[in-house]
Every structure is written in structure tokens, then in C-alpha cells.
């Protein structure tokens with residue numbers, strides 16, 4: 001069978017598509033040609049490069065970070081910590097990560113504007129782009145800024161900066177564009193401080209700013225507090241917290257304090273605990289259109305025996321897999337594939353797509369005229385994006401092949417010794433399941449691998465395989481297949497077949513049948529598809545994905561400072577007090593997973609109880625934490641996967657490595673602690689629960705500045721209900737480990753909001769105490785925070801208005817990593833040991849060439865899915881002592 005490709009479509013601008021087309025028309029595409037064309041790589045390079053350059057070249061980072069700190073624990077008098085939350089306008093994380101004003105070439109919003117995805121705008125262009133206007137690197141703004149303060153009529157408020165939505169103004173100030181403050185001056189005139197604040201004059205301008213913020217001309221209270229000598233050494237006691245809380249309750253607004261009152265404050269004992277509940281941005285009202293979700297009928301009443309299948313195969317399905325009737329996608333897909341046709345299959349998560357291709361594959365292979373020999377090599381190639389999914393698919397194929405023992409399945413997935421994989425390939429594998437990276441590695445280095453008999457190519461999670469920068473790998477694989485055999489049956493599957501896949505399908509599938517369970521016309525023959533090519537791609541552009549019927553979706557808007565305690569309260573509520581829950585929590589980077597795993601384990605699971613024997617009777621022994629991410633040793637990764645697969649309860653902290661395809665039974669809650677990069681990824685993450693007709697729940701945690709994400713989901717017909725943070729926090733009332741002991745206080749009943757806050761503060765203090773218990777843990781927290789910021793810059797351009805690094809408040813964020821202050825040395829990890837002088841910002845073309853910067857971000861994204869051969873990323877070793885935060889080696 002020859003794959004006939006349609007004439008070259010001019011609308012296919014994507015280079016990868018062109019590559020693939022060339023491959024599929026049997027033009028041999030050299031890997032050299034292919035190598036430069038992955039759009040992801042240069043963008044990663046650019047983003048990470050920009051970030052690294054910005055961070056490492058900015059000598060003022062420490063000062064900038066200090067200015068954004070929010071903790072009350074730091075000494076005041078000119079020290080860092082007061083500014084962020086207690087009076088001065090918050091400094092965004094972008095400011096910390098960006099080059100200083102006035103440096104050559106520092107015009108662009110380096111970190112913030114630098115994209116990590118194909119098609120993102122060039123950083124140089126960003127200085128004139130609307131998104132960049134209003135930053136303090138905007139040349140236009142600078143010129144304007146030199147004119148100094150601009151009086152506005154009374155009551156005239158400046159328009160809020162698009163990137164500071166939801167941040168409430170500090171007392172006496174209104175945050176303005178460019179991260180500057182609008183101050184209420186005497187006489188009721190609003191003054192905009194537009195001075196660009198050159199570095200040498202920052203103290204002066206800071207003083208001016210403080211004066212402007214204080215109506216009586218006095219510097220704000222924070223600046224007048226007496227510094228503590230023993231800032232971080234003495235752990236906070238509950239008495240400290242109580243005093244802190246009561247003083248904060250009684251205190252009048254800062255701007256109304258007289259000097260006398262300030263003196264009183266000075267005499268109070270130093271309090272180390274942060275003010276979790278003050279100066280948080282308002283939680284915006286969630287406006288969401290009630291949308292009709294796309295829903296599919298998962299089940300049919302038709303049994304497998306209605307199909308023309310081998311009786312042993314039917315009995316295996318019934319007895320080994322314990323399945324009797326077909327799901328909709330199976331009913332639609334199996335007959336099509338049995339007819340030898342190509343197919344493009346879309347059906348909701350957990351609807352049985354694996355068997356939809358597995359059953360016809362086994363049926364066709366077992367019935368081949370000349371019996372399959374092991375030495376024939378692969379008859380079928382199944383590509384999947386992750387190792388765990390490879391293992392899972394292998395497991396399913398093994399079960400299906402039970403009665404047909406002469407057909408040998410095998411898996412190549414990285415992380416295993418290449419030698420043993422080669423030996424297995426030499427012996428012969430008839431159904432080869434692999435991740436693309438690992439297969440390419442073998443194509444290049446294993447002589448015995450061949451595809452002379454390969455008649456099936458199945459790409460599961462096809463959209464993911466393409467958008468992860470695997471195009472190059474897929475190109476190499478298709479080249480290898482085409483070189484040895486021209487005819488093949490091709491199948492692409494996913495719950496979210498996006499536009500990119502449709503383009504690939506147009507060129508890679510031969511007269512395919514498009515099967516989409518949610519569509520009204522569920523099966524469209526290839527002939528109809530040809531005539532409707534454009535409408536088909538329009539349908540994909542719309543990207544309305546089906547959501548399992550019994551899945552309840554929630555969203556919770558939580559200010560950055562409160563994220564960690566709220567997550568902890570949620571875990572306690574579901575997994576300790578309600579019990580019988582099995583939960584998956586998604587984070588945006590491997591470092592965060594490692595960090596939060598240790599932290600939650602220590603603080604919630606009673607790891608600290610040895611240090612606090614009085615609480616040992618309140619052990620949370622039921623909480624079983626596990627973690628899974630791409631930087632773990634494969635052996636441990638498999639162990640964790642198997643353990644979570646079999647367990648009935650537990651909490652798995654993971655990256656998107658677990659987002660696709662994994663069928664983990666009895667998962668009741670999916671928590672997305674960091675929002676996914678696209679609605680498609682949202683669908684896959686939540687799809688780890690409510691599978692095959694079961695019930696399930698999901699919770700998406702958003703910052704106030706990210707609340708608009710809800711509308712975005714609604715535009716894809718995804719409905720979420722709001723869950724209130726206060727309600728989640730109130731579950732801390734059930735855990736007396738976090739009770740603040742006040743002498744003479746009666747046992748409270750119900751949920752006194754003040755007591756909830758006290759308990760949240762106690763819990764936050766526990767987190768902070770643990771993080772600050774050693775230098776290693778502090779460094780680890782900073783590294784996790786840095787990786788979060790790095791990942792934050794990779795949101796695609798069309799989501800930048802929601803997830804913009806400029807919207808983040810570094811000091812507040814630091815709290816959610818258990819840090820008492822905004823970190824002052826985020827450069828440490830990228831510039832450690834480097835004594836190079838600050839260089840002018842490299843040109844974009846240079847950034848594209850640089851590989852060092854590329855590694856940072858590319859590894860964050862790709863290490864999750866790598867072949868396991870050559871990442872160069874520091875692996876999390878299995879040995880216990882190497883996992884201890886204190887022993888953590890920070891890669892430079």
C-alpha cells in the first residue's frame with residue numbers, strides 16, 4: 001500500500017509538517033535538515049537564555065528581591081522585608097528576573113516576554129509590544145518617567161496595569177503601571193511616581209516613595225521597626241504567634257499610627273511569623289458562563305462476541321480483562337481497523353482507546369497466513385509519550401496476547417540498560433512499544449533493529465507526541481519505517497486531537513476514517529473528509545473536548561501567600577479526615593515535586609513529630625505521599641508507579657509525566673496546583689479520574705491574577721464550580737496539631753474565622769521552620785521557586801494575559817515555598833562560580849544558538865519525556881540520604 005499524500009498545502013506553514021510530509025512521500029529527510037527545524041528548541045533556548053542572562057547579569061537582583069520581601073520577620077530599618085507587602089508597592093517576580101534598567105540592550109522584558117513555545121514573539125520586539133508597555137524597561141515610559149510626578153485630579157485613579165490584576169493596593173497607595181505606586185499626597189491629589197529610579201539613587205527615591213505613602217510625612221511603620229538581632233535563628237513560638245496576631249488585630253491602619261504608637265510597637269517582642277492574611281490581593285469574583293459540556297456515551301450494550309474475533313481472543317477479553325461489552329470508541333474503531341483502514345480516533349479520557357486499537361491489532365497478527373516468528377522483528381510499532389504509559393500499554397498487550405504466545409510484545413522506554421534492550425531486540429519483538437526518544441536512539445545505534453515486517457504504526461496521545469518537540473524523533477522513525485516498507489496501517493489516537501494532529505493526519509494517514517465519539521456524525525469516511533478538509537480543521541480549532549460525565553470540576557482562587565497552607569488543608573481534609581481518597585497533585589516542574597514531597601511528608605505526615613513529641617498521638621499516619629517526575633531514576637519511577645497503581649489511597653505528587661494515558665484506578669481527586677499550559681492538558685490531567693464511567697473530582701488552584709483562566713476553560717466548554725478557600729482552610733479546625741494554645745481559651749465549636757487563621761499561621765510557621773532548618777532546605781526551596789518561575793515563562797503566548805510573570809509577587813510566592821523572605825540570590829543557581837562581567841544582552845540569533853540556556857528550560861519540559869539516555873539532568877538518586885534536602889546538590 002502506498003501512502004498517497006495530498007498536494008502540498010500552502011497553509012501548512014509548520015516546518016515539522018513539511019518535514020513529515022517529505023518523509024511520508026518517501027523523500028528521505030536527512031536528520032541534518034531536520035535538526036534545525038524543531039520550533040521548540042530555539043524557543044526554549046531563547047526563554048531560558050533570556051532568563052539566565054537576565055538573572056545572571058543583574059547585579060541588583062538581591063536588592064530587588066529584598067525590596068519585594070513580605071515577611072515581617074526581617075529587620076526593618078532599611079532592610080528588605082518591609083517593602084513588598086507592608087506599604088511599598090509589591091515588586092513583581094518579573095522585575096527580579098529582568099535585567100536592570102539602563103543596561104545595554106535591556107529594552108525587552110527578557111524573562112517575562114521571552115516565550116518558550118513555537119511562534120512566540122521575539123524579546124526585542126517586546127519592548128514596543130503592547131504587553132511590554134508599562135514595564136520599567138519600556139523606553140517610552142522612561143522618557144515620560146523623567147518628567148517626574150504627574151498630578152491627577154482628586155478621585156482619578158489610574159488604569160490598573162493589565163499584569164497586576166487582583167493585587168490590592170498597599171495602604172495609601174494604588175499600584176500603577178510599570179510597577180510604580182500611585183500615592184495619595186496631601187491635598188488629595190494622586191501622585192504618580194514615574195521616576196525610573198536609577199540604581200545609584202534608589203535609596204533616595206525609595207525614601208521619597210515612602211514619604212509619599214505616608215500622609216503625615218512620616219515613614220511608614222514598617223521602616224521604623226526595630227530590627228531583630230536574632231532574625232532567623234530562634235524558631236517562632238506559639239506565644240510569638242499569639243502576640244503577633246493580637247497586635248495585628250488591635251493595630252490601627254499603619255498610616256494612622258502616630259510616632260508614639262510606633263514606639264509602642266518597637267517595644268513589643270520581635271515576631272517571626274509572616275502575616276499570611278494581610279495585604280493579599282482581593283479574590284476576584286469568578287465570572288463564568290454556564291456552558292454545556294461535551295459529553296460522550298462511554299458504554300454500549302454490544303458485546304465483543306458480535307465482532308468477528310478469534311474465540312480465544314474473546315474469551316481472554318472476558319476472563320482476563322473481565323470485560324464483556326464494548327465502549328463506544330471500541331464499537332466504532334475495531335471494525336474500521338479490522339478492515340485494514342487508517343484511522344484518526346478521538347474519544348474522552350478513560351474510554352478504552354487502548355483496547356480499541358489493541359484488539360484489532362492482535363486479531364490481525366494472530367490470523368496472518370504465515371505464522372509470525374519472533375525473529376521477524378516488529379510487525380507493529382506503538383509510540384507513546386511516556387515510560388509509564390509504555391509499561392501500561394505493554395501490560396495490556398501482554399494480557400491480550402495470552403492465547404497467542406508466539407507473538408512477542410516488548411517495550412523500549414529509556415531508563416533501562418541499553419544493552420539489555422539490544423539483547424531483547426536481537427531475540428525479536430513483534431509488537432514494539434516505545435517512547436520516541438528511545439526508539440530513535442536504537443535506530444541510530446542498534447544494528448539489529450529493522451522494520452521489514454512492520455505493518456502497523458499506532459501513535460497514542462498523538463497530539464502530545466507532536467507538541468513536545470518530538471517532531472524530529474517522529475521524522476527519524478517514519479524515515480526508518482518508510483525505508484524498509486511502503487505500506488502500513490496507521491492509527492492516531494488521543495482524547496484531544498488538536499489542530500496540529502489534524503495536519504499530521506492529513507498527510508500521514510491514507511484515506512483515513514475519522515472517529516470522534518462526541519461528534520454527531522461519528523464516522524466520516526475518507527471520501528467525505530477530503531471534501532470537508534477545511535471544516536474538519538475548523539472543528540479541531542474549536543477544541544471542545546469531552547469531559548467524563550461523572551467528573552465534578554472545581555476551581556479555587558488562592559492568593560500566593562496562602563497557597564501552601566490551603567493545599568495542606570485540602571490534603572488533610574480529603575486524605576486524613578474523609579479518608580478513602582486517592583489523590584494526584586500536578587506541579588509544573590520536577591524540582592517543585594521533590595520539594596513539596598519532602599515538605600508535606602515532614603510537616604503533614606508526622607515527620608516532624610519526633611521533634612514535637614507532644615503531638616505524636618495526633619500522627620497523620622494515614623497520609624502516604626509518593627512522587628513521580630522525569631528526573632527520577634527509572635527503577636524508582638517504576639516502583640512508585642506500581643505502588644500507586646495498586647494502593648487504594650495515597651497522594652501522588654507529580655509533573656505532567658503522569659498526565660497522559662495513565663490508568664490509575666480509584667483516583668478520586670485531581671489537584672492542579674499549577675495551572676496547565678492548555679485546555680487540552682487540563683483535560684488530560686483531570687482525565688486521570690472518573691475513568692470508564694466512575695466518579696471523580698478535580699480541583700484547579702489559581703492565583704487571583706489567573707482567575708480569567710476559568711473563562712478560557714468555559715470557551716472550550718469546560719465547566720468548573722468555585723470552591724472557597726476559607727472553607728478549605730476551615731478543615732484545619734479538625735487538626736489540633738495546629739491549634740494555637742491560648743491560656744483559658746474554651747474549646748471552640750464550629751469554625752471561628754479568627755481561629756482558622758491562627759491555625760493556618762501555625763501551619764505556615766511549621767512549614768517555614770522546616771524550610772529554614774538548614775541551609776540546604778532553604779536552597780532547595782529557592783531552587784523549587786526558581787523552577788516555578790522558569791516554568792511560568794513557558795505559558796504560550798495566547799495565555800500570557802493570564803499567566804504573566806509580571807503578575808507574580810515574589811515575596812508572596814516565597815511564602816508558598818516556606819521561605820520567610822523573597823529570595824535575594826536567585827542568580828546563585830545559574831551564575832554560581834561565574835565571575836564573568838555582565839555582557840550586553842545577546843542578539844536573538846545568538847540566543848537561538850546558545851545551548852546552555854536551552855538546557856535549563858528544555859530539560860524542564862523534555863526531561864519528563866526523555867529517552868533516558870543522555871539528558872545530562874541530575875537525577876534524583878534512589879538512596880535515601882541523597883534525597884534529603886540538606887544533602888541536595890544544586891546543579892549549576
Ligand SMILES: Nc1ncnc2c1ncn2[C@@H]1O[C@H](COP(=O)(O)OP(=O)(O)OP(=O)(O)O)[C@@H](O)[C@H]1O
Pocket residue numbers: 323324325326327330347348349350351352353354355494495660661662663687691692
Ligand atoms: N469495554 C470496556 N468495558 C469496561 N472497561 C473497559 C473497557 N475497555 C477498557 N476498559 C477499561 O477502561 C480503562 C481505561 O481504558 P484506557 O486506558 O484504554 O482509556 P483511554 O481512552 O486510552 O484513556 P486516556 O485518554 O486517558 O489514555 C482501563 O482500565 C480499561 O481496562
